[in-house]
Amino acid sequence: MQFSPLIKELIDAFKILPGVGPKSAQRMAFHLLERNRQGALQLSHVLHNAMEHVKHCEQCRTFCENKLCEICANPKRQENQTLCIVESPQDMLAVEQTSEFKGRYFVLMGHLSPIDGIGPAEIGLEQLSQILENDDITEVILATNPTVEGEATAHYIAQMCKTQTIKASRIAHGVPVGGELEFIDGNTLTHAFNGRRDI
Amino acid sequence: MQFSPLIKELIDAFKILPGVGPKSAQRMAFHLLERNRQGALQLSHVLHNAMEHVKHCEQCRTFCENKLCEICANPKRQENQTLCIVESPQDMLAVEQTSEFKGRYFVLMGHLSPIDGIGPAEIGLEQLSQILENDDITEVILATNPTVEGEATAHYIAQMCKTQTIKASRIAHGVPVGGELEFIDGNTLTHAFNGRRDI
Ligand SMILES: [Zn+2]
Ligand SMILES: [Zn+2]
Numbered sequence: 001m002q003f004s005p006l007i008k009e010l011i012d013a014f015k016i017l018p019g020v021g022p023k024s025a026q027r028m029a030f031h032l033l034e035r036n037r038q039g040a041l042q043l044s045h046v047l048h049n050a051m052e053h054v055k056h057c058e059q060c061r062t063f064c065e066n067k068l069c070e071i072c073a074n075p076k077r078q079e080n081q082t083l084c085i086v087e088s089p090q091d092m093l094a095v096e097q098t099s100e101f102k103g104r105y106f107v108l109m110g111h112l113s114p115i116d117g118i119g120p121a122e123i124g125l126e127q128l129s130q131i132l133e134n135d136d137i138t139e140v141i142l143a144t145n146p147t148v149e150g151e152a153t154a155h156y157i158a159q160m161c162k163t164q165t166i167k168a169s170r171i172a173h174g175v176p177v178g179g180e181l182e183f184i185d186g187n188t189l190t191h192a193f194n195g196r197r198d199i
Numbered sequence: 200m201q202f203s204p205l206i207k208e209l210i211d212a213f214k215i216l217p218g219v220g221p222k223s224a225q226r227m228a229f230h231l232l233e234r235n236r237q238g239a240l241q242l243s244h245v246l247h248n249a250m251e252h253v254k255h256c257e258q259c260r261t262f263c264e265n266k267l268c269e270i271c272a273n274p275k276r277q278e279n280q281t282l283c284i285v286e287s288p289q290d291m292l293a294v295e296q297t298s299e300f301k302g303r304y305f306v307l308m309g310h311l312s313p314i315d316g317i318g319p320a321e322i323g324l325e326q327l328s329q330i331l332e333n334d335d336i337t338e339v340i341l342a343t344n345p346t347v348e349g350e351a352t353a354h355y356i357a358q359m360c361k362t363q364t365i366k367a368s369r370i371a372h373g374v375p376v377g378g379e380l381e382f383i384d385g386n387t388l389t390h391a392f393n394g395r396r397d398i
Pocket of ligand 2: 257258259260261267269270271
């Protein structure tokens with residue numbers, strides 16, 4: 001005996017979700033069938049809608065369902081001559097939540113990773129090049145992740161800025177505020193020492 | 200700034216899944232948008248289909264999309280005069296996977312839990328009563344879980360069988376095969392001692 005065909009299909013379909021194995025997928029399927037069919041129908045509807053209508057902002061490449069995202073559609077933000085480069089929409093939200101940065105964004109939707117076939121074209125660097133050439137940008141802040149790929153990507157874009165004589169800066173890496181030195185990894189500590197400033 | 204309305208809706212919709220909090224829901228939404236829109240559309244479709252078409256087997260109450268489930272539709276299984284009572288379709292599958300039991304099932308889809316308003320009617324005991332009265336059942340095997348509610352439910356059904364003079368038996372509880380005594384909880388060990396047999 002096995003579960004009925006529709007239930008098997010449902011369990012299999014859940015397995016495409018990150019972090020969901022056979023057991024969780026089964027739990028999800030039965031939970032919805034038993035207790036929340038209304039919620040499940042809503043999830044089905046929203047899922048379909050999002051996949052059909054969410055595309056990329058034509059200017060910054062973040063996900064949104066309109067031509068321009070909220071920030072690119074805001075004239076005040078667009079007057080600002082600073083452009084912040086991040087890897088993902090989640091990173092963009094994290095920067096926004098500090099309320100520190102008032103400029104524009106460019107979202108790579110990834111990072112350079114030649115081994116996975118992800119080159120400059122895949123992360124929108126042609127589009128970025130056009131922006132640097134045509135728009136009135138005076139500083140590019142490189143806020144890619146402090147990983148090998150993120151650093152390589154930042155370096156590549158810094159070179160692009162150089163050829164256009166636009167200032168490029170990298171966000172600081174070091175000990176997180178509130179972090180305790182003894183629990184910080186050596187790599188971060190090295191960054192913290194190299195990035196030291198006079199007080 | 201926040202994510203665009205459709206993305207927010209999608210993240211919220213994922214939170215109905217068991218074990219999925221805000222962070223996982225966000226990861227699921229972006230994973231599908233970035234990497235698997237086809238799979239997401241398929242999930243949406245299957246989810247809708249399952250919620251609309253999966254109902255209960257008219258005889259044993261397990262989930263299925265037809266009038267009768269695979270087992271209830273099998274004449275050989277229906278000739279057998281033994282009826283196994285389980286709490287869920289997953290428990291039914293677990294018993295089936297041992298290939299030991301050749302009889303019929305009745306799936307309670309829960310257990311008695313007066314505190315949650317779950318009484319005999321909610322777990323189909325009226326329907327079970329009809330089966331015990333009309334069908335040719337000679338033994339009822341109570342395979343509810345060894346929890347307080349599962350035991351109470353087993354006890355209640357055993358009484359129903361008694362009034363119909365049908366034999367009722369409870370599956371054995373004890374040390375799992377391959378289990379090590381030192382890691383078994385005291386309750387299970389008590390069951391194992393009380394259920395000891397001569398060898
Ligand atoms: Zn934008
Ligand atoms: Zn059935």
